[in-house]
Amino acid sequence: MKLSRGTAPLSVDERTRLVDLARQSHAVITRYQDVGGAYPASPTFSAYRGFAWLRDGSFTAEGISRYGDVGSANRFHDWSARVLTARRSEVDSLVAARAGGELPPVDRMLPTRFTFTGENGSDPWWDFQTDGYGMWLWSAVTHAHRHGVDVARWLPGFEVAVDYLLTSWDRPCYDWWEEHVEHRHVSTLGAVRGGLVAVADLLDPGRRGAALAVADEIRALVLTDGVLDGHLTKWLGSSTVDGSLPSCVVPFGLVDGDLAEGTLAAVAASLDVDGGVHRFTDDVFYGGGQWLLLSALLGWNLAARGDLDGALRHLRWIAAQADTSGQMPEQVPHHLLHPGSRDEWIARWGTVASPLLWSHGMYLILADELGLLEDPT
Structure with a gap:
């Protein structure tokens, strides 16, 4: 021990x-895990009930994976991959807009929380947060390596998350606490980098190169302006x-x-x-x-x-x-x-x-x- x-x-x-x-x-x-795989943030709290966050769920899944409950963690990652894969066209549109010199408004960006069936919430929320997408990449890859899980089932979701992060990582957004959308938060940047580095070897050469390049940019930016x-x-x-x-x-290894x-x-x-x-x-x-x-x-x-x-x-x-x-x-x-x-x-x-x-x-x-x-x- x-x-x-x-x-x-x-x-x-x-x-x-x-x-x-x-x-x-x-x-x-x-x-409290939903039958579809989502981990609710809290089953009883008024503002959280009925919703799942990638951020909360990714760390929850890491704890469950360490406990040895491979099935429960797999169901969460299956759910996450389904939710993101279903948003392929949304992300393609965001990528195209950014490539064309447009900065999509915050309300066009992907949400931070989802219903258990993968929909957006119907009430206003502080939704533009990129940290959870990086956290999910790290959590899923870490779990797969620990237990020998074949990640092919999650690769389409990985690609959506990576493309979304590559087109949005440098934008100000809400932090872990859903505050200060006007800033670029160091913990958010660390989570994004951690996810991109974790998943890089599973990606096609084009995405891999872009992911590692952004990871280097993030570290340089933080060392310059975040210290x-x-x-x-x-x-x-x-x-x-x-x-x-x-x-x-720990766990994202930014510094x-x-x-x-x-x-x-x-x-x-x-x-x-x-x-x-x-x-x-x-x-x-x-x-x-x-x-x-x-x-x-x-x-x-x-x-x-x-x-x-x-x-x-x-x-x-x-x-x-x-x-x-x-x-x-x-x-x-x-x-x-x-x-x-x-x-x-x-x-x-x-x-x-x-x-x-x-x-x-x-x-x-x-x-x-x-x-x-x-x-x-």
Whole structure:
């Protein structure tokens, strides 16, 4: 078990509890997975119910894949590939418009969330977000490599996602949190690059060359305009950090070395309180609480660097936020950044989303990094 390397051993009771919570997380995710393969963001939360995001689903599928449930992950990737393949003509139109010197308006771009049958939502949303398309490429390819899955069934969807990213990666769009459409966000660029690099070897020569060229452009752009004081920044030209930035290190590999270390340190110093990680300092959504999935993301990075004690600190914090039935929320209000704004969101959308499947998926990822998906006996 990985925790034996320079780390105080867990008690039998604590290890059993953490392993049991992984089993419960798998059960929550698979219980709510739609028959068509989509993972709902949250089955009960008013604003998320009935919709699936590529972003949430890609990380959820990674956790499920690590757990060893190949069938569930395959069904999600089958669903994603179907949804994107059905939009082949839309993407062809966007590619043609861009090639002709036209910049298609935001409302023509592909959505960030879909109904379980693959349609757009009927209500207005902050839809133009490219990160999920890169995340899905990374997640599907990673899953296929791990379990020896034949990716031919997903290749038409891969090609649609790649063509869409090649024609839109350099445009400002909404970030992971569906805010600030006027900026180019470093975490978004990292996810796009990560997906293009992951899928490149599966593409025809023309797409492969274009994908790798854009990947190089993204890295050069971020190193020029997305770095300050030795760390990545929230968006190009910003001076602040964001809790999503560790993804640019692990899993997407945008940066490494001193810049990676500086980014993780800056996020921890600005946003980590007692093991729970905030999104960003100006966050007013439900008062700006601590997000379980971001705690797992930072812990994942620490584990990858060999800081198993630090990673375990985050896993323990996440486990402590689960309710008595093992369900995990999106965020918790222990250290609100802007408590005065919490009530307005409760009035608007109800209580915080719980369960959030992305939280459960990230718990599985971090538990796997720490060797806690095995049988506890």
